[in-house]
Amino acid sequence: MYVATDCIIFGFDEGKLKLLVFNRQVEPLKGEWSLIGSFVRLDEDLDVACERVLRETTGLENVFMQQLKCYGKKDRDPGYRCISVAHYALIRIDEYDKELVRQHGASWYEINEVPQLILDHNQMVLDALKQLKYNARYRPIGFELLPEKFTIPQLQCLYEAIYQRELDSRNFRKKVTSLRVLEKLDEKDKSGSKRGAFLYRFDHENYQKLVESGYDFEIA
Amino acid sequence: MYVATDCIIFGFDEGKLKLLVFNRQVEPLKGEWSLIGSFVRLDEDLDVACERVLRETTGLENVFMQQLKCYGKKDRDPGYRCISVAHYALIRIDEYDKELVRQHGASWYEINEVPQLILDHNQMVLDALKQLKYNARYRPIGFELLPEKFTIPQLQCLYEAIYQRELDSRNFRKKVTSLRVLEKLDEKDKSGSKRGAFLYRFDHENYQKLVESGYDFEIA
DNA sequence: ACAAAAGTGTTGGACTTACACCCATGG
DNA sequence: CCATGGGTGTAAGTCCAACACTTTTGT
Numbered sequence: 001m002y003v004a005t006d007c008i009i010f011g012f013d014e015g016k017l018k019l020l021v022f023n024r025q026v027e028p029l030k031g032e033w034s035l036i037g038s039f040v041r042l043d044e045d046l047d048v049a050c051e052r053v054l055r056e057t058t059g060l061e062n063v064f065m066q067q068l069k070c071y072g073k074k075d076r077d078p079g080y081r082c083i084s085v086a087h088y089a090l091i092r093i094d095e096y097d098k099e100l101v102r103q104h105g106a107s108w109y110e111i112n113e114v115p116q117l118i119l120d121h122n123q124m125v126l127d128a129l130k131q132l133k134y135n136a137r138y139r140p141i142g143f144e145l146l147p148e149k150f151t152i153p154q155l156q157c158l159y160e161a162i163y164q165r166e167l168d169s170r171n172f173r174k175k176v177t178s179l180r181v182l183e184k185l186d187e188k189d190k191s192g193s194k195r196g197a198f199l200y201r202f203d204h205e206n207y208q209k210l211v212e213s214g215y216d217f218e219i220a
Numbered sequence: 221m222y223v224a225t226d227c228i229i230f231g232f233d234e235g236k237l238k239l240l241v242f243n244r245q246v247e248p249l250k251g252e253w254s255l256i257g258s259f260v261r262l263d264e265d266l267d268v269a270c271e272r273v274l275r276e277t278t279g280l281e282n283v284f285m286q287q288l289k290c291y292g293k294k295d296r297d298p299g300y301r302c303i304s305v306a307h308y309a310l311i312r313i314d315e316y317d318k319e320l321v322r323q324h325g326a327s328w329y330e331i332n333e334v335p336q337l338i339l340d341h342n343q344m345v346l347d348a349l350k351q352l353k354y355n356a357r358y359r360p361i362g363f364e365l366l367p368e369k370f371t372i373p374q375l376q377c378l379y380e381a382i383y384q385r386e387l388d389s390r391n392f393r394k395k396v397t398s399l400r401v402l403e404k405l406d407e408k409d410k411s412g413s414k415r416g417a418f419l420y421r422f423d424h425e426n427y428q429k430l431v432e433s434g435y436d437f438e439i440a
Numbered sequence: 441a442c443a444a445a446a447g448t449g450t451t452g453g454a455c456t457t458a459c460a461c462c463c464a465t466g467g
Numbered sequence: 468c469c470a471t472g473g474g475t476g477t478a479a480g481t482c483c484a485a486c487a488c489t490t491t492t493g494t
Contacts, residue, residue, distance in 0.1 A: 001223045001262060003292075003303055042221060042301050046292025070290040070305045072223075072266025081262050083223055085290045085303075153473070170475070171457070193472040194465035373446070390448070391484070413445035415491040 002082035005050040006037035006121065008068065008128035009058070011093040012145040016110050017161040018093075019125060021117065022057070023105030028079060034118045035125075036104065037084065050087040057104050059097030064144040065089040066135070068128050076120050088128040090144040111161075136162050140181060140217050143202045151189050151197035152176065159219065175219060181207045222302035225270040226257035226341065228288065228348040229278070231313040232365040236330050237381035238313075239345060241337065242277070243325030248299060254338045255345070256324065257304065270307040277324050279317030284364040285309040286355070288348050296340050308348040310364035331381075356382050360401060360437050363422045371409050371417035372396065379439065395439055401427040 009020040024034040036057050040049040047067070055061055065087050072083040093108075109115065114125055136142055142158050143150075156172045176182060183203045188196035210217075229240040244254040256277050260269040267287070275281055285307050292303040313328075329335065334345055356362050362378050363370075376392045396402060403423045408416035430437075 001221060001260065003221045003223060040221065040292065040303075043294055045294050046290065046303060049292075067289060069287060070266065072260065072269075072305065074263055074265050083260075083266060083305075085292065151473090168458070169473085170459085173474075174476095175456095190465085194467080195463070195471080195473055196465075197473055371446090388484070388486085389446085390486085393447075394449095395483095410492090413491090414493045415444080415446055417446055 002080060003040045003046075004037050004082055004084040005040055005046065005053060006035045006084050006086045006124060007050055007053050007057075007065075008035060008086060008088040008125055009054070010088065010090050010111075010128075010132065010145065011096075011108060012158050012161065013093040013108065015157050015161065017145075017158075018108040019111055019114055020058075020091075020101070020106050021109055021114065023107075024118065025105060029118050032118045033115045035086075035121045036106070040085075046085055047087075050085075050089075054089055054091075057100060057106065058091060059100050060091055060095060063089050063091055064141060066131075068124070068131055071120055071124065073120070086124045086128065088132065090132075090141060092145065092147055094147050112164075133162055137218050138216070140179070140202075140207065140219065142219070149185060149187070149189070149199040149201055151192065151199055152182075153192060153197055154189075155200075179210075179217060179219075181210065222300060223260045223266075224257050224302055224304040225260055225266065225273060226255045226304050226306045226344060227270055227273050227277075227285075228255060228306060228308040228345055229274070230308065230310050230331075230348075230352065230365065231316075231328060232378050232381065233313040233328065235377050235381065237365075237378070238328040239331055239334055240278075240311075240321070240326050241329055241334065243327075244338065245325060249338045252338045253335045255306075255341045256326070260305075266305060267307075270305075270309075274309055274311075277320060277326065278311060279320050280311055280315060283309050283311055284361060286351075288344070288351055291340055291344065293340070306344045306348065308352065310352075310361060312365065312367055314367050332384075353382055357438050358436070360399070360422075360427065360439065362439070369405060369407070369409070369419040369421055371412065371419055372402075373412060373417055374409075375420075399430075399437060399439075401430065 011018045011020060021033050022036045024030055024032050036053055038049060038053045040046055050065060054063055054065065068086040068088050070083060070085045074081060111129060114122065116122065142155065142162065145158055146154060152173055155176060156167055156169060160167055181203050182200040185199045185201060187199045189199050190196035231238045231240060241253050242256045244250055244252050256273055258269060258273045260266055270285060274283055274285065288306040288308050290303060290305045294301060331349060336342065362375065362382065365378055366374060372393055375396060376387055376389060380387055401423050402420045405419045405421060407419045409419050410416035
């Protein structure tokens with residue numbers, strides 16, 4: 001049986017949660033929209049395979065990535081029996097290799113304007129989004145989608161995009177700062193307003209300590 | 221590549237959460253403890269394969285079963301390259317086919333006394349238990365492990381076994397009855413005490429309605 | 441009559457939500 | 468000077484956790 005992996009790649013840009021979809025360049029179904037994927041090689045760990053796929057298409061390494069689900073309907077791929085283990089990845093939209101992405105015929109789509117994809121890939125996207133919403137409540141994975149330095153309004157905007165609802169800025173700020181995993185910098189980002197908003201950095205060290213102590217990261 | 225499925229089968233008996241483990245009857249590793257599994261047939265849906273495994277070993281159908289994770293380390297099975305999609309199942313310990321289980325050389329082990337299992341099966345059990353704890357908070361899956369009629373003290377005992385901590389009986393009773401998915405019967409179960417405790421039945425219909433309306437089932 | 445489990449309410453504290461105004465700056 | 472987004476505190480309500488005694492009945 002063939003074993004493949006497909007990647008649901010999320011990014012965050014212009015205040016919107018987006019999905020990277022690919023123009024399929026091989027037959028069958030050449031020219032259709034698709035997630036990016038690959039067969040898992042015989043001598044390759046499953047998770048290594050999807051890291052490889054991500055690296056080959058975006059140039060990124062050490063990306064947040066998580067196994068979503070294994071799709072195994074017998075007729076999911078009309079060509080041959082193939083199961084696919086879907087993973088979703090959160091990438092920083094300012095870091096990926098734009099040339100590489102262009103070569104693969106990929107484009108970003110807003111999460112609720114994703115076009116028709118091949119096979120069961122639309123279902124994978126729906127499942128991944130559900131998972132992302134779910135996980136975002138208990139681990140601060142939202143940070144994975146932002147540049148290294150970000151402002152609190154940006155972070156809030158991201159969570160609003162994930163949850164697809166508005167959050168109260170006072171309550172949001174209170175909560176994220178109370179988590180004590182944000183390091184406030186002396187710089188401001190003035191791209192969003194005249195006044196400028198302070199930049200923060202994610203304090204990985206403190207985060208790690210808190211995780212180990214069993215801390216609960218529910219946000220919003 | 222070979223594709224297998226393995227089943228983590230949970231049951232609840234004598235106030236303890238238990239796992240059904242099998243004595244492996246084929247080489248290699250014959251005689252070792254193992255989860256039960258099977259290769260996925262070429263013309264068989266993945267989820268159908270694990271339903272088949274469960275039916276073949278316990279005689280049960282229509283069991284609560286959920287995909288856990290796909291295990292795909294390249295050397296997880298020293299014999300040949302094989303990925304395994306683990307599923308966990310919750311069964312009622314009074315319903316399974318004891319003769320069938322005996323034929324497969326299976327025994328129940330308390331969840332924190334599980335012996336050494338082959339390959340990565342111990343890891344699968346740990347992951348399944350974590351998932352069970354997690355899911356038990358948001359869907360009333362605990363009911364799957366009890367007989368059709370059960371008492372509230374039994375239900376509490378089950379949740380205590382899953383969470384591995386004690387719960388307050390007043391708060392627990394308050395919460396589960398407030399969910400409005402329990403139907404109180406006129407019978408009592410006197411096996412647990414002189415006084416006897418009222419039996420309840422899970423109201424699947426009302427549960428379905430509540431799920432559809434987006435209700436949140438957090439318990440304990 | 442007593443042991444053993446079933447059943448029942450209340451209160452204090454923690455957390456969540458809702459809500460409105462001033463601040464800093466660039467144009 | 469004004470338009471724009473950034474930043475701040477408080478009060479009400481809801482939810483959760485802690486807690487102890489009475490009931491029933493078989494032995």
